[in-house]
Amino acid sequence: MSAQRQGLAMSGTGVEGARHFERALDALLFFRGEVADEAQAVVAASPDSVMGRVLCAYLGLLGTEEKEAASAADAFGVFRKGLDLAGISSRERLHVAAAEAWLAGDLHGAGRRLGELSTAFPHDVLALAVGHQIDFFTGDAQRLRDRIGGALGSWDDLDDPWRGPLLGMYAFGLEESGHYEHAEEVGRQAVEQHPQDVWGIHAVVHTFEMRGRFADGIRFLDARADDWASGNYLNVHNWWHYALYALEAGDLDRVLGVYDSALHHDGSEGLAMELLDASALLWRLLLAGHDTGDRWAALAGAWAGRADGSYYAFNDAHAVMAYAGAGRLADAERLVADRERRLAVGHRPGVTNHAMTRDIGLPVCRALIAFRQERYARVVELLAPIRHRLGEFGGSHAQRDAVQRTLVEAALRAGRHDLARTLLSERVHLRPVCPYNWLAWARLADRVGDAAQAATARARAGKQAAEGAAALRSA
Ligand SMILES: [Fe+2]
Incomplete structure (x- = not known):
């Protein structure tokens, strides 16, 4: 359903611009690559298109790429200077405000404005799609x-x-x-x-x-x-x-x-959102004690090549996973020291990543480094207090489980049997089918000398894994 068809007027946008805008939205909703070209085509056809400019700003932000976001901020800034807010619709004004807030680093503010927009204009699919991703990033x-x-x-x-x-x-x-x-x-x-x-x-x-x-x-x-x-x-x-x-x-x-x-392979583009999946998978393998060859080295090299500044704490944690996994602890420490320095410069309440980094990102990064240094009691000290707040630095439950498992492993290895039992009890009751949970439960039972319980847990893990293995074999 196009903006026009929904009665959502678009200032400064001709017929051709509007056609490209609709195609861009369609591509955005289905995660198709042509969204970028279509958005550029909107502003090429209609340089004064408010919605075209707003869309380009959002696209510069959705990848959580600092450099793209900076280019988007420059381009939108130039457009914004010449824009008369009184001459555009209230819907467009809210989009402009949301884009400006996000470009300035205020994800929560942008999400709130898009929420207001959706209440007034529930058919505005761009506000819903972008707001949805902001909710994911936060x-x-x-x-x-x-x-x-x-x-x-x-x-x-x-x-x-x-x-x-x-x-x-x-x-x-x-x-x-x-x-x-x-x-x-x-x-x-x-x-x-x-x-x-x-x-x-x-x-x-x-x-x-x-x-x-x-x-x-x-x-x-x-x-x-x-x-x-x-x-x-x-x-x-x-x-x-x-x-x-x-x-x-x-x-x-x-x-x-x-x-x-x-x-991750030689042809990978090195986008943060893809590298973090690679980090998160290798980290789970590391926690489980699997050798992954030279994959960590290649991945850490890819993160290092990006030379990211302090932009998104969730990405930072995954870069540190790669550095720690590759044994490049000096690089991991350098990232942490850089973020600490930036926080020390002063509180920036309007920048969402500031609190994310201070409250969640840095403790997680420090814990990942401590894990690699086999300082498991320190890992527990860092992660246990924030384990119910990890969502604040974004991502999904499944993604953040790499951090939760780090705490479980650290508790086991630090001999914190009480905490390990609590964590694993939570996990097996919430998700009774999960070989990882039962294998960890078995290791805890071994450590406290309960061989019978360990054997039962291992048998359960084996049975659960076998069903998945059968599905893979028939793939
Ligand atoms: Fe996912």
Whole structure:
């Protein structure tokens, strides 16, 4: 449904610009690469298009790439200087305010303005899609769910082609807030409407991950590989999910095969959002004691080549994983020292990443380094106080589980049996099907001399892994 068709006027935008804008939105909703060209085509055809300029600003921010964001800020700044706010619609003014807030580093402020916008204009699909990603970057499960849920009641045309991707977003919000069955049902509706709705596919994939249904997850992804496995912005991340299933199934060859072919290789583009998946997978393998050859070295080199400044704490933690994994502890320490220096310069309340870094990013980075130094009691000291707040630095439950597992491993290795038992008890009751949890439970039982309980837990892990392994074999 186009902006025009929905009665959403676009200042300074001619017919050709509007046509490109609609194509850009369609590409954005389905994570297709042509979104960037289409957005540029809007402003080429209509240089005064407010929505075209706003869209270009958002696209410069959605990749969490500092340098792209800086270019987007420059370009939008020039446009903004010549813009008469009185001459544009209230909807466009809210978009301008949201884009300016985010360009200035205020993700929460941008998310709030987009929320106001969605209340007044629930058909504005750009406000919903961008707001949804902001909720993801700020790890806000409730807003991930309610921002979209609050708009869906106004999307009563069931044949509207953009209603499907909204259902995919809603499914992800439902999943992150723990409504797994409902999330799966809504996500499947989205994928039924548009088989190439990779965000909808991703939402369903998360529901399997969180319920330990990795055999179902493997089958679900295998059955529709043509729709998600290449040619979109989310394919690396969905391959990461596939690798998580394979890891739970105990198929290390498959995990490394996916890593080498999809997650990180010589042809990888080196985007932060892709490198972090590679880091997160190798870190899980490191925690489990698997040798991953020279993969850490290549990955750490890719992170180092980016020379990132303090921009997004969630990315920082994954860069530190790579440095620590590769044994480049001096580089990891350097990143931490740089972020500490920036925080010391002064409090910047309007910059979301400031608090993210101070409260979550730095403790996590320090813990990852301490883990590699085998200072497990220190890891516990750093992570235990923030383990219920990790969401504040963004990402999904599944992504942050790499950090939660670091705490479990550290508690086990530090001999903190009380804490390890508590953490594992939480985990096995929340997700009874998860070989990782049961194997860790078995190791704890070994340490406290309960051989019978260890054997039971190992048998349970083996049985659960076998089902996933069978699904992989039939793939
Ligand atoms: Fe995910």
